[in-house]
Amino acid sequence: MNCRECTEHLYEFLDRELTPQVEQEIRQHLADCPPCGEHFDFEKLFLDFLRARCRAHGAPAELKLRILRELFDE
């Protein structure tokens, strides 16, 4: 696998959407190619950062009560 092919699979790899075989080929390329390795590390950091920043908030407690009341007439 060359750098271009590897980069084409960047997000599918990070999103765990590839077959084990292609995933293994990418791991091998990343181990052999530090620039691609750094690029993938950066993108993984970005996705982890997005997730962490956006998952901090959930539904307000009043909303849950409102829904329970409406559904089950509590």
Next chain:
Amino acid sequence: MGHGMASTPTPPPTPTPAADADKRASFEREALVHLDSLYRVALRLTGNPAEADDLVQETMLKAYRAWHQFEQGTNAKGWLLTILRHAFINEYRRRTRHPETVDLDAIEPFSVFEELQDDDPQGTFFDRIVDDEVLRAIDALPEQFRETVVLSDVEGLSYEEIARVLEVPVGTVKSRLFRARRMLQAKLYDYAVGMGYIKGSST
């Protein structure tokens, strides 16, 4: 079609106290546990906490009424998100944001990683960007990119699940995700440069 929907509509089971208790228990166990996810998605779609509340409440009500059509053991989160999105399109989008038409070719896949080579190749500037700024950047994305990135990066759905909720091919999910993430990176990069967290190579 859709998540776990039976192909032919099943009539609701005859209500008895025992059946009601079962229905309630399974709904709480499998549907209400996704309340936080539904709320986060609703908030990003409507851009407004009061409307997000109403949209989620309506979704839960519709889901509860249709609960007998949900196939136990299939993906309840995807099923609920499909209901939420339909409700949003039918009732909220008209009054709130308008669906933008997006010229895909106009979006340059700007690579922040390449910009950062000399300055911050490890991306440590991300640590200094707070929640609100990230949410603002997501909210500024065109709707089709916003919903795709939220379902993937915030709610962790697979490409296949996202494709089913949004009713688009998996290839479309992939290309939207690629562009949405690049747009977000570019916005957050510009923000970080503006705040002086990083120098910025073009200025």
